[in-house]
Amino acid sequence: MTNSTIKDVAKMANVSIATVSLVVHDHARISKETKEKVLAAITKLNYHPSHSARGLVKRKSGNIGFILTDDHFLRTEPFYTHIFIGTEFEAHESEFYVLLTTIDSNFNDDNKLPRFILERNIDGIIVAGKVPSSFIEKLNKYHFPIIFVDYWPCTKKYSGVLVDNVNGGKLATEYLIKSVNKNIAFIGGDIEHPSISDRLNGYKKAILDSGGSINERLIDIIEDYPGRTNGYNAAQRLFDNNKDIKAIFACNDAMAIGAMQYMKDNGIKIPDDCSIIGFDDVVSDDAIEPALSTIRVPKMEMGTEAMKLMAHLIKNNIKGNQKVLIPVELIIRKSTKRI
Amino acid sequence: MTNSTIKDVAKMANVSIATVSLVVHDHARISKETKEKVLAAITKLNYHPSHSARGLVKRKSGNIGFILTDDHFLRTEPFYTHIFIGTEFEAHESEFYVLLTTIDSNFNDDNKLPRFILERNIDGIIVAGKVPSSFIEKLNKYHFPIIFVDYWPCTKKYSGVLVDNVNGGKLATEYLIKSVNKNIAFIGGDIEHPSISDRLNGYKKAILDSGGSINERLIDIIEDYPGRTNGYNAAQRLFDNNKDIKAIFACNDAMAIGAMQYMKDNGIKIPDDCSIIGFDDVVSDDAIEPALSTIRVPKMEMGTEAMKLMAHLIKNNIKGNQKVLIPVELIIRKSTKRI
DNA sequence: ATAAATAAGTTAAACGTTTAACTAAATACT
């Protein structure tokens, strides 16, 4: 039951350890018969190459760091948890291990970088979600590939795996235009966040493309975090201003759910009086009454894409600065008037 | 910026690499002056021992596996996420890396064990939360230490880090006895789960100790998962049966919140008509109206304790079968009548 | 004064891989 090594396999298959290694790496120099012989021994002995030994000679740790802020990780909506699971899943293919760690959401110059960075025990880093800029600055000193997921800092030195927010906003708004035509509001928070502003851009684009014009009084944006309470308040301001709102596109599901609560509390029928579409497709959307229409973000896929890209960067020994856009999907449930 | 090795340090400090290694391990054989010299070089070169090289010679991976079911990890309440962060935090001390992976919540004999187990790239495993018994059976074949957190399978071959559920149930119930005296109900789900049945045991113990007797009609237990909806339904059954319930001790906060919703919907004033105490102390407790009194479970501490125990087991090369009880704390907020 | 013990290092082998350089046999080319 103790680990068998390459030597045991070599002995059993009657070849040198180099041959075993070449078989493991599927090298062309090995004949079919030898390969089969070795493979049989590997299976019999349940041999797996030692991560440490391999790492030592290749001067790679075989680890990828996955970093996010603690409040993102501890958030009740497991958005980033899904992304992490995606990377972990995909790591199987490329034989990486993923080391997850959190940083302080108020990370500043006095904070230390995660241990695996200081010890250089990773071959690359995946950063999920918005992180403090002082963290990114510290990261700049290091020479491994860094991939940002769901957030791309302005410095275009790194790769990013991003939701196609503009298109998502466009899809949602286009549907609302087709079903209710006019008076479509947008509610959002944390507009500094590129994802949110892109969703707003998609909203504007859809309206302009359809021949309409932007009415700033239908757009309610706050600086604060886009959560349920702020969604509730946004809806209140909106309806106070304009009784005739026919649809709301919320920058995320949390705000949408808050806005729905306001409508319920004030006798506004969903979707008869007012349609609403969210963004993200979180677990509770289906449970809520009426079920919330939304833009589905394939969270796990973002993780797998990030890890695929990482494997590519490492294999080719490049740092990369490309942008991968993850397509989204409009999910129509019960909170929207049918077209 | 590239990694410096033990050789670089040795050269700079004018000693052999063995000396450097001995300094790093704080070995007594090294004089104070040499030690300082070496330490200075280490700092100057920002030297960190290679995880791989160390792992190779020690025949340890330096990794600890952290395993839980996917639905536990993806649950909106980040209970196990907190526990994980605790292990990750404590791992700093013992220089371990933590590899987090999920298993299928319907794990059966056809499922494969996590990769790092098959490849034997971990020195020990921490299992968080209830896992399928077929998973545990498969684990039985391996010879590394295993620690269960927040769930301890009947086979007492492994160590467990567990919430003091009995005492928690007792604390909550004792408070309710003091404040409302009589007609204190218990609602719970998944009674097979040792944690839940222990909470019920604490409830019973408190009542008996106070000279009262157990009224089965005040105890509502379902087999299903103890979530909000089931809490709502449990409260409904309870009040249908007995209008005079003065307090509810819920087996967890989710059920408590559900039960509160039922009371709000039916004009039962909290805490004037009926007090309620939950269990776990989840994030939303404070946000809910009125703020929920509960039993606080120190989640991060469970993680750190598990990792401390793991480091101990590994250092002494034992498998261990001890039980660590984590004390809980009664948190009184607004959902309970004052004593 | 000499032997024994202690202190403070050093040497060298080992851990399990990978891979460049080498070898030996078989095949292809003049």
Add this chain to the structure above:
DNA sequence: AGTATTTAGTTAAACGTTTAACTTATTTAT
């Protein structure tokens, strides 16, 4: 037939540590 090339493997060094065994110098005991 003799040389060049291809095929299919082997050899051996290297990766960065740890640690048992060794050395050398100093102190202590007799």
